[in-house]
Amino acid sequence: MLNIGIIMSTTRDDRFAKKPAQWILDKARAYEGIEADLIDLRDFDLPFFNEKATNLYARSEDARAVQWQQKLDRYNGFIFVTAEYNHSIPAVLKNALDQAYVEWVRKPAAFVGYGGVGASRAVEHLRGIVSELQMAPIREAVHIGGGEFMKVSPMGDDKDMSAIDEIIAPKANDLLDDLAWWGDALKVAREKSSPKYEAA
Template structure:
């Protein structure tokens, strides 16, 4: 069965992303088209990139890198839940992505962004990064506004239509992940 990771891309104390990622995961668990897993960056304790060789060489030496590589390699696609900080994604998510290379290749990704502008600029940044990693990004995305999908900018209260948007992202990520299986098998 196709395996999809829902990656919680913030490690910040009091992060809004935890509620968002759990909500996405709860929606995904109701589906039978893939095996979904919530992956929290905070569980991996990745320091600022500390491998001597570039990730494209695949010469990982640190236990945290090896554990992260094994986890990411086990999936066929990803849904990144990203905050928007200063018109970009979180430093923690960018760092986690940069630790690896081949483990990301020939897979699909979708995005759930949140922030004052719905996380759209963070998602656009991630699309560029994913292209370099040979990850096909899907068109659909979820843009959660701190003004309309959160109460007092901190309590997650998504508008009802947002669940449908998550469904479209999951549909596309599963379809593209399945279509790319032949490339991964090479």
């Protein structure tokens, strides 16, 4: 089984993230070969990155960062559910990415974006960030934008995700197919190779 972590990118009081995150969590849990958990950044109270270096080079000193790294370590891949703030990703997500390194390496990353343009610009930024963290960003993604977003957003009709499931579910299936393939391949490769990347 692949352990997949689904990371919600926002911590605002009025965030929309829980709705699409729960939707893709249900899809992932129904997918054969995947076990999935929801990872809520609210639960970790991460400080702004203030370590001597990434944990590849220096052991993190803040216990909250270490707790975060330990949480990430058990997963074989991740789905990032992200909003778009000013054409990029939320600051709390960037900080969460920076608070670890070794735990991201050689694992697949998939993306569910939401907003006016489906968070397409945020996802593009996120692809570059996870590539630098030596993750494998998969091509298939879910972008909830335009009319579909307004159907389920509190700023619009605030309907259940089932109102747009027929439209976006095919992309979710493609995403999970690719995530499972890369997750399996990279898991085997990580287990076969010597651990080149270890926490300091």
